Amino acid sequence: MREESWHTGLMCKLRHGLGLEQHRRKRTVVSSCCHDDDQLTLLLKTYPNNRIRTTKYTLLSFIPRNLFEQLHRVANIYFIFLAALNFVPVVEAFEPEVALIPIILVLLVTALKDFWEDLRRFRSDREVNRLKCRVYCRYADLARERSC
Numbered sequence: 001m002r003e004e005s006w007h008t009g010l011m012c013k014l015r016h017g018l019g020l021e022q023h024r025r026k027r028t029v030v031s032s033c034c035h036d037d038d039q040l041t042l043l044l045k046t047y048p049n050n051r052i053r054t055t056k057y058t059l060l061s062f063i064p065r066n067l068f069e070q071l072h073r074v075a076n077i078y079f080i081f082l083a084a085l086n087f088v089p090v091v092e093a094f095e096p097e098v099a100l101i102p103i104i105l106v107l108l109v110t111a112l113k114d115f116w117e118d119l120r121r122f123r124s125d126r127e128v129n130r131l132k133c134r135v136y137c138r139y140a141d142l143a144r145e146r147s148c
Helices: 002-015 020-024 038-045 062-070 074-085 096-129
Strands: 132-137 142-147
Touching: 062 096, 074 096
Parallel strands: none
Antiparallel strands: 132 142
């Protein structure tokens, strides 16, 4: 069964324009700590680092992105619609400002919950990124301890 799934995957790649040469091409992995080649050093600096980042927000993107996510919930859109409808004098059921209180409260509590969860993720990521790891070098018989 494994051979069939491998064959099916290869046939799918060939059918969608990926050639056999591209499929057989091997990946080269180079350690960034043990080389003297300046071109390789510059090339390795263009790649991202190994830091783990599981947070959803940054300081600048928290409010817009959180509001965007909350406005994708049908219940929130419904209550905003009802609050906006209360500002129309013909349909007004009670004071328009009072109609805004529940939806603002729900949006605020949800934003605080998302902020707290993201803060916990940030602290966890920082803790993992500060752990020491051992980096081996094949050219020199040594291993360096460093944080990621």
